[in-house]
Amino acid sequence: MNLATLTTQLEEETGLDLKTLGPDALTRAIQIRRRECLLSSEEAYLEFLGAEADEIHELIGAMVVPETWFFRGEPLFSFLVGQISDRLRDRPANQPVRILSVPCSTGEEPYSLVLALLSSGSSPHRWVVEGVDLSAQHIEAARRGRYGKMSFRQCEPTIRERYFREQRERWELDASVRALVHFRVGNVIDPFFLIGEAPFDIILCRNLIIYLHAQARQVMFERLEQLLAPRGLLCVGSAEPLNLPVGRYQRVGPPACFAFERAVAPVPSSTPLPRPAPPRRPSSEPWRPQAASPTVATLPPLPTTPLAPGGNTLPLAQKQADEGLLLDALATCTAEVARKPSADLYYLMGVIYQAQQNPREAMACFRKVLYLQPDHRDALVHLMLLSEDQGEATQAAHLRRRLEQLPSGENL
Numbered sequence: 451m452n453l454a455t456l457t458t459q460l461e462e463e464t465g466l467d468l469k470t471l472g473p474d475a476l477t478r479a480i481q482i483r484r485r486e487c488l489l490s491s492e493e494a495y496l497e498f499l500g501a502e503a504d505e506i507h508e509l510i511g512a513m514v515v516p517e518t519w520f521f522r523g524e525p526l527f528s529f530l531v532g533q534i535s536d537r538l539r540d541r542p543a544n545q546p547v548r549i550l551s552v553p554c555s556t557g558e559e560p561y562s563l564v565l566a567l568l569s570s571g572s573s574p575h576r577w578v579v580e581g582v583d584l585s586a587q588h589i590e591a592a593r594r595g596r597y598g599k600m601s602f603r604q605c606e607p608t609i610r611e612r613y614f615r616e617q618r619e620r621w622e623l624d625a626s627v628r629a630l631v632h633f634r635v636g637n638v639i640d641p642f643f644l645i646g647e648a649p650f651d652i653i654l655c656r657n658l659i660i661y662l663h664a665q666a667r668q669v670m671f672e673r674l675e676q677l678l679a680p681r682g683l684l685c686v687g688s689a690e691p692l693n694l695p696v697g698r699y700q701r702v703g704p705p706a707c708f709a710f711e712r713a714v715a716p717v718p719s720s721t722p723l724p725r726p727a728p729p730r731r732p733s734s735e736p737w738r739p740q741a742a743s744p745t746v747a748t749l750p751p752l753p754t755t756p757l758a759p760g761g762n763t764l765p766l767a768q769k770q771a772d773e774g775l776l777l778d779a780l781a782t783c784t785a786e787v788a789r790k791p792s793a794d795l796y797y798l799m800g801v802i803y804q805a806q807q808n809p810r811e812a813m814a815c816f817r818k819v820l821y822l823q824p825d826h827r828d829a830l831v832h833l834m835l836l837s838e839d840q841g842e843a844t845q846a847a848h849l850r851r852r853l854e855q856l857p858s859g860e861n862l
């Protein structure tokens with residue numbers, strides 16, 4: 451087997467666009483597995499791979515990005531606790547709220563939700579949490595529930611003290627909590643993924659979409675939509691809202707949650723996409739408070755009037771981005787901001803750079819948005835989350851304070 455054939459086979463099986471994992475992801479994974487199999491050369495490993503049916507799964511395990519941690523993107527977990535409690539109020543005791551975390555990687559994501567629910571006093575008899583991942587190694591680690599300190603980078607110390615036992619710089623989750631998540635291996639781009647399962651009220655599908663190629667995304671969204679109950683919630687990663695299928699979802703809750711409700715009827719085509727942020731009001735318009743409740747917030751459509759003389763740049767760039775033509779969208783924005791700086795265009799550029807896993811450029815763009823429009827809530831949210839991700843705690847805290855001072859009912 452040669453590298454080109456292997457790349458095609460891996461992309462077909464996993465749905466991953468290998469380019470998004472970095473230029474050396476595959477060769478690095480091959481080297482890891484070659485050493486683990488005690489083989490002397492890449493050629494010898496490729497031959498072994500061709501002969502051993504199960505080895506492909508080990509190689510995939512060595513190649514995928516496992517990065518995850520407890521309470522990643524925390525505003526989401528608090529929001530979901532409220533949502534689950536609201537949903538439980540309206541249903542009989544024998545009908546639990548069903549939650550799916552896919553991909554769940556090594557388990558931190560579904561366990562975070564369980565820990566948030568337990569801490570809020572919610573009864574475990576009233577919900578069911580499932581965790582699914584492509585990698586059997588990750589699922590095994592999730593079941594073991596033993597974590598290093600990096601997994602707790604965003605976790606309240608009291609949670610770790612209460613639910614984990616320390617053993618030589620590793621923290622093991624209580625068996626009673628581990629038993630509350632049902633883990634299994636599965637491939638979200640398999641058209642028969644979780645076939646026969648009852649619908650889920652909430653699906654967390656975070657930080658995978660950005661790694662998938664277009665066709666895999668389509669298959670995945672079709673399957674997730676079949677698995678999601680009417681009015682169910684789909685939660686995606688902070689860089690992923692642009693990839694949601696057009697007209698199928700409406701944003702709910704605070705912007706930093708990136709939670710979307712499945713539309714009962716398709717969202718009218720005048721609402722082009724559930725995007726991470728609505729276009730900003732012109733600065734001459736007086737500010738009006740936004741709804742504080744986590745009810746459905748359909749995003750207003752993009753302005754149809756040209757933003758600048760002779761140009762329709764924002765709608766064009768947004769359309770290019772919606773169609774996945776990210777480089778074209780960036781080129782459109784760059785040309786226009788060179789002519790006339792615009793907070794909307796810098797904001798869109800920031801979101802695109804974020805989707806491309808380029809946090810530095812994304813942060814530079816969000817800073818420009820805030821220079822032009824200091825009260826741009828969504829740019830503040832993105833910049834704060836990126837600063838946290840980059841370990842810039844002081845900057846993140848400063849941005850959080852600025853957000854809290856904004857005159858709006860929506861809190862982080």
Ligand SMILES: C[S@@+](CC[C@H](N)C(=O)[O-])C[C@H]1O[C@@H](n2cnc3c(N)ncnc32)[C@H](O)[C@@H]1O
Binds near residue numbers: 464522555583585638
């Ligand atoms: C970056 S982790 C995301 C974990 C978690 N959702 C989060 O946001 O912290 C990506 C995970 O996707 C899994 N994965 C990749 N392709 C997949 C597929 N086709 N089906 C299910 N899981 C997949 C990988 O094994 C990896 O554990």
